[in-house]
Amino acid sequence: MTTSLVVTVVGPDRPGIVNQLSDAAQRLGANWEASRMANLAGQFAGMVHFEVPDDRADALAKALAALESPDLHVVIARSQAGGAAPARRHVRLELMGHDRPGIVRELSxxxxxxxxxxxxxxxxxxxxxxxxxxxxxxKALLAVPASLPDAELRRGLEALANEMMVDVELGETGGR
Structure with missing residues (x-):
């Protein structure tokens, strides 16, 4: 069996951060499953999903936590294996409008x-x-409950777009 660890790192961008993460994973037999990384305002922000053998999960968590420094913040979460996820479909959303505070809050x-x-x-x-x-x-990927009809989602977002004076488009994901 394996354990899922999701690791988030944030700190001033510099060479070697990704190498440190991948080195710790390889030394402990973990597989790098998925990741998202970006430089935002000079700060490196990365999220990585590792799968690691159960008997090495604590050691990997400890090795990753050891990367923490005054300039690099590390957060480690074990995923919760649960029952079946609720039925959802994926929809792509694109929104564009004049920039102003509150757009993400209103949309979310x-x-x-x-x-x-x-x-x-x-x-x-x-x-x-x-x-x-x-x-x-x-640009967003949405997980929409199967119980929410497309027409209802579309009507709600069109009403919001009119209130916010933005353009919103919804589209299929082609599998995801």
Whole structure:
């Protein structure tokens, strides 16, 4: 059997952070399953999912925790193996509008009210000189409850888009 560890690291960007993570994993026989990493405002932020043999999980957690320093923060979570996940389908969402505070809060609140989970979220601001300001763009992968009809999700997001004065598009994921 294996144990899932999800590790988050955040600190000033510098060469070698990914190498430290992968070295600890390899030494303890863990498999690097999935990851997301980015440089945000000069800070390296990374998340990694490791699968490790049960008898080495504590040692890997200890080795990864040892990477913690005043400049590098490390958080380790063991995934909870549970029963069957609720039936969900995946939908892609794209949003674009004039940048202003509160867009993510309003969008995430509307989705949460409908039981929709945000599995992936990417946002950025780009210059829109012709429009007289900055544009805020969102790309998200949503996990939508099977019990929520597409038409109801679409109506709710269209109403929100009108309130927020943004454009929202929903699309299929092609398997995910």
């Amino acid at each position: 609140g509307s989705l949460a009210e409908r039981g929709v989970s945000i599995e992936e979220l990417e946002t950025h601001v780009s210059s829109a000189a012709m429009a007289g300001g900055d544009l805020f763009k969102v």
